[in-house]
Amino acid sequence: MRQDWLESHQRRVVPAHCLYESTGQAQRWLAYARAWAPIHRGRDYQQLYERAYDLAWQTIGNAPFDYVGYGCGDGLKDANFFGSMPSPGQLETLRLMDISASLLIEAYQRLQSLKPEAWVVNLASMSDGLFQRSETPQRPLLLSCLGMLPTLGHRHLLPFLTGQLRPGDLLLLSANLSPSSNPTGRQHILTQYDNEPAMQWYAGYLIELGLPRDGFSCRATTQDLEGVEGGFRIQVMAHLKKELSLSLSGARINWAVDDSVDLFRSERWTSNGLRILFQTHGLQCLEALESEDQEEGLYLLQVADG
Ligand SMILES: C[S@@+](CC[C@H](N)C(=O)[O-])C[C@H]1O[C@@H](n2cnc3c(N)ncnc32)[C@H](O)[C@@H]1O
Structure with missing residues (x-):
């Protein structure tokens, strides 16, 4: 991990996980999420999640199952999901996973009663072998992956998730949608990333690295997602006004005045573009729930037959 960190920072690219990892960054992300994340933005979105949880429970029934929450953050959504579990004894194992120890502690505390x-x-660099599942017992797994597709990107995450699923397992996945990818539609979406709490969150990372707040400025733009119909990426670049020089484990990172640092990326899809991606990656959509404004989608997926 240290080597990846060094190499990406030498290329002036901040890996997505860096923006969440420290306690300070976790707190700044939570402040931003509470102000702007769909789940905190109104009853419509909350009902969307509740409907998705009901459908997941209907699909699982009363059968015993294992649960993994990939990138669970503070565990709020996982706790809401388990709030409507029909039969408490049916949960065999519950694994919460995240890069941020600070967020994970919050998630652990929320779900403590479920051990x-x-x-x-x-x-982003987990080997398939690390969490290999035993062949017996063949309990189904519910893999919950909420808010991660925009963060880690479809190119990495979808093949990884497909590789984790066996027939009979379920994947609950959320995606950030955009009703259109024309300039007006993109501009509307961009406001969700170009606001005060968001800027404090991105900037917090560079300040923790040692840059003063007046040592850089941040700008959010969008670009097409190559090869994905209607998809685009929100990107935040930092323009340096002061230099930064770091020395770690004998390696150096030298950022100069006028350098640009790729600080944050998030992906958006149209509903149709996303369904094509699912098919391409061998994922069959059992249920699709999309908000009325077409900005948030929740999908119950499984690996396609054959
Ligand atoms: C957008 S938040 C979503 C959190 C939560 N699932 C939710 O929907 O509210 C992304 C989460 O992914 C975690 N994360 C980011 N990059 C990660 C990585 N490479 N490995 C594990 N977790 C990561 C962050 O710490 C954060 O909790």
Whole structure:
């Protein structure tokens, strides 16, 4: 992980997980999420999640199952999901995974009564072998992956998730949607990333690295997602007004005045573009729930036959 960190910072790219990892960054992300994340933005979105949880419970029935929460954050959504569990004895194992120990502690406390395991992991570089499942007993797994597709990106995350699923397992996945990808539609979406709490969150990372707040400025833009119909990426670049020089484990990072640092990325899809991606990655959609404004989607998926 240290090597990845060094190499990406030498290329002036901040890996997504860095923005969440420290306690300060976790707190700044929570402040931003509470102000702007769909789940905190109104009853419509909350009902969307409640409907998705009901459908997941209907699909699982009363059968015993294992649960893994990938990138569970503060565990709010996982706790809401388990709030409507029909039969408490049916949950066999509950694993919470996130890069941020600070967020994981909050998630652990929220779900403590269900005796979770809490794992600090980097899902961007996790080897398939690390969490190999035993062949017996063949309990189904519910893999919950909420808010992660925009963060880690479809190119990495979808093949990884497909590789984790066996026939009979379920994947509950959320995605950030956009009703259109024309300039007006993109501009509307951009306001969710170009606001005060968001800027404090991105900037917090560079300040923790040692740059003063007046040592850089941040700008949010959008670009097409290559090869994905209607998809686009929100990107925040930092323009440096002061230099930063770091020395770690004998390696150096030298950022100069006028350098640009790729600080944050998040992906958006149209509903149709996303369904094509699911098919391409061998995922069959059992249920699709999309908010009325077409900005948030929740999908119950399984690996396609054959
Ligand atoms: C957008 S938040 C979503 C949190 C939560 N699932 C939710 O929907 O509210 C993304 C989460 O992914 C975690 N994360 C980011 N990169 C990660 C990585 N490489 N490995 C593991 N977790 C990561 C962050 O710490 C954060 O909790």
